[in-house]
Amino acid sequence: MRLTHLIVLGSLATTASATEYVFQDFFVLKHPTGVAWNNTQLDVKLGKFASSFTPTLTNYSSWDVNFVTQTAGYYVGLSGGGPEFSTSLTLADNINFAVNDQLWLLVQTPSNYVGTKETALFTDTAWRIVANSPTSVVTNFFQFNNTTTATFGLIDFAASTSGTVTVAAIPEPSTYGLGAGLVALAAVAVHRRRKKSA
Numbered sequence: 001m002r003l004t005h006l007i008v009l010g011s012l013a014t015t016a017s018a019t020e021y022v023f024q025d026f027f028v029l030k031h032p033t034g035v036a037w038n039n040t041q042l043d044v045k046l047g048k049f050a051s052s053f054t055p056t057l058t059n060y061s062s063w064d065v066n067f068v069t070q071t072a073g074y075y076v077g078l079s080g081g082g083p084e085f086s087t088s089l090t091l092a093d094n095i096n097f098a099v100n101d102q103l104w105l106l107v108q109t110p111s112n113y114v115g116t117k118e119t120a121l122f123t124d125t126a127w128r129i130v131a132n133s134p135t136s137v138v139t140n141f142f143q144f145n146n147t148t149t150a151t152f153g154l155i156d157f158a159a160s161t162s163g164t165v166t167v168a169a170i171p172e173p174s175t176y177g178l179g180a181g182l183v184a185l186a187a188v189a190v191h192r193r194r195k196k197s198a
Helices: 001-016 058-065 173-195
Strands: 018-025 028-029 042-049 072-078 082-093 102-108 118-128 137-142 149-152 152-155 161-163
Touching: 018 042, 042 082, 058 082, 082 102, 118 137, 118 161
Parallel strands: 018 137, 028 161
Antiparallel strands: 018 082, 042 072, 042 102, 072 082, 102 118, 118 149, 152 161
C-alpha cells in the first residue's frame, strides 16, 4: 500500500510543474492551387528541428526523424468543423528544449494520404521556449500573427489564410550514389560480355 502511495505522490510531483505550449488558430489552409483543404485532416506538430539539420524540400524525407516533438495535432477544413489548427507540446523540463529554442509549426499530409505530398512550415519570433516553472503548470498560447513567416508554404495574416507547398519526389543524395553505382556495375557487365564475344 505504501508503495502505491509513493508512486501516486511521485507522479503528482512530476506533473505539478510543466510548461505547455498550445497552438490554436482558425486560418484557412489552401493547396498550392488556391483551393482550400477541406476533406482531409492534416497532421500538425509543434516542435523544433535537430540543431544540425536544416529543412529543405530536397531532404523532406528526413524531416520527421529530425523534428523533435510529441504527439501530432491536426488541421481540419470547413467540412470537418474548421478551419482549425490545433496542437500542443508539454515539457516537464528544459533538457530536450533549451530556453529560447525556436519553435516551428509543421503541417503535413498524413502518411496514408493518397495523392501528392504537401507540407507547410511556419515559425514566429515569439514562438520560443521559456524556463520551466519548478512549482506550477504554465501555459503559453501561440497563434499566427503579423510576424509569422512561412519557410515553406504561404501565410497571409491580413487575409487569415495559409497554404501548403507540393513536395516533389526528389531523391536523397544517397540515392544518386546508389544509381551511379548501378550504372557502373551495368557498364562492367556489358564490357565483360563484349570481351567474351570478341
